[in-house]
Amino acid sequence: MKKIVVAVGSTRRPKLNAVWEALSVIGPTLDEAALYDVVGVQVESGVGHTPLCRAELMAGARGRAEALVRMSRERGPDASGWEYFVGLEGGFDVVQDNGARLVFLQSWAYVSNGTRGAYGQSGSIQVPEPLARRVVDEGVELSVAIDAFSGAQGTRDQQGAWGVFTKNLHTRQDSFRTAVVNAFAPFFNAKLYG
Numbered sequence: 640m641k642k643i644v645v646a647v648g649s650t651r652r653p654k655l656n657a658v659w660e661a662l663s664v665i666g667p668t669l670d671e672a673a674l675y676d677v678v679g680v681q682v683e684s685g686v687g688h689t690p691l692c693r694a695e696l697m698a699g700a701r702g703r704a705e706a707l708v709r710m711s712r713e714r715g716p717d718a719s720g721w722e723y724f725v726g727l728e729g730g731f732d733v734v735q736d737n738g739a740r741l742v743f744l745q746s747w748a749y750v751s752n753g754t755r756g757a758y759g760q761s762g763s764i765q766v767p768e769p770l771a772r773r774v775v776d777e778g779v780e781l782s783v784a785i786d787a788f789s790g791a792q793g794t795r796d797q798q799g800a801w802g803v804f805t806k807n808l809h810t811r812q813d814s815f816r817t818a819v820v821n822a823f824a825p826f827f828n829a830k831l832y833g
Contacts, residue, residue, distance in 0.1 A: 648703030690730030699728030759821025
């Protein structure tokens with residue numbers, strides 16, 4: 640059986656687990672004769688610690704995937720064995736609605752095969768205004784602010800802000816899994832995407 644190695648631009652457990660879960664669903668459609676392996680590599684996103692708009696979220700996800708592509712090319716394809724490159728980025732999208740600021744938490748993925756790539760998004764959830772003020776107005780990193788807001792420690796490595804907001808009905812891992820499935824769609828449904 641053929642082995643396909645998917646490189647992920649993070650070593651955070653919720654992100655790696657999200658890719659594993661996505662591959663368990665889409666893997667047979669992507670290549671029914673393959674076994675999948677996921678490798679986490681810490682890379683820079685090229686954006687701030689907490690992106691504050693959709694463009695930054697997308698740039699961060701793509702930046703992570705492209706950093707992995709560069710690493711693979713430097714090592715040579717035989718050295719890394721990576722066939723797909725996944726960048727994941729979470730943060731805020733700040734918008735105006737009828738003169739009021741609304742802040743949404745979003746998770747984005749960018750998947751590349753080294754030649755072409757595609758984005759996927761998880762959806763979004765509105766952020767409580769006290770937390771939005773801490774992150775958007777005061778510049779506090781989301782991971783620090785959500786710990787203080789929830790009274791927990793290490794939230795981003797567990798349920799994430801998604802879990803805090805939804806009482807764990809939808810976690811950080813769930814959100815990234817959805818984004819990864821969506822980003823892989825042009826690869827496992829290539830006939831439709833051309």
